[in-house]
Amino acid sequence: MDLVLALATALLILVGTVFTFAAAIGINRFPDLYTRMHAASKAGTVGSALMLVAVGVHAADLAILARSFAGFFFFVLTAPVSAHLLAKAAHDSGYPLSDISVLDEKKTDEPRI
């Protein structure tokens, strides 16, 4: 049982770090703000949230597991909100998409002012 918990903890930690590392690569490699947001707000969030779950699994205590899941859901639920707000603010302020973007649906769907 102890070994299973340790393996689960190690797996959660390693998967979380891989997600975070992928996000760190993506935030440097993607061409513009809106594509970088894919990496930062999806992969980065899942990476650190998995490591929070790893703490709860490692402790093998229901109270700590509950707290770690509270942190998990809090972080997973707030990251899309902040990312959406930031993307909307940047788009409304006029920050351009990269040159290789083919479609800007927010721009075409908006009523012409």
Add this chain to the structure above:
Amino acid sequence: MTSAAITQFAVNVGLFVLGVSFLLTVWRVIKGPTLPDRVIALDMLVGIVMGFIALIAIRTGFTLYIDIAISLGLVGFLATVAFARFILSRKARAGEDGTRPPAVPVVPAGTAAPPAMPKATKPKPAKSSDGKQKAASARQPEDKPKTKRKPATGKGET
């Protein structure tokens, strides 16, 4: 014994990879051409630090660190929301860091102005040769914004 070694190994590898990720993200904060780029990189730095805190919690056994990570996530969320409101209220200034194409032709600063001037002069001699040469040539050396002057000269001629 072996289970503790497994956890310890995973934590050490995780700390190393998180450190590399942290440095890569800091590079984006430094380099990021626009303010939203830096804000999204700072938002991700908060996530990486939360991962650091979780790994330290596993390593030391102080599970109280989870509460610190939760409150750090709350602070990061509020900071990102505040920055989004700030970006929305500030509006992007044209020509910021050279990434934003100027929407209005008047806006470009010193860098964009020199290439624009020779382009503006070239079409004018062709038009002036067709129309009234003396009036156009006389006004060109005086006033540099030629595009606005042209319709005025055309109206005066007619």
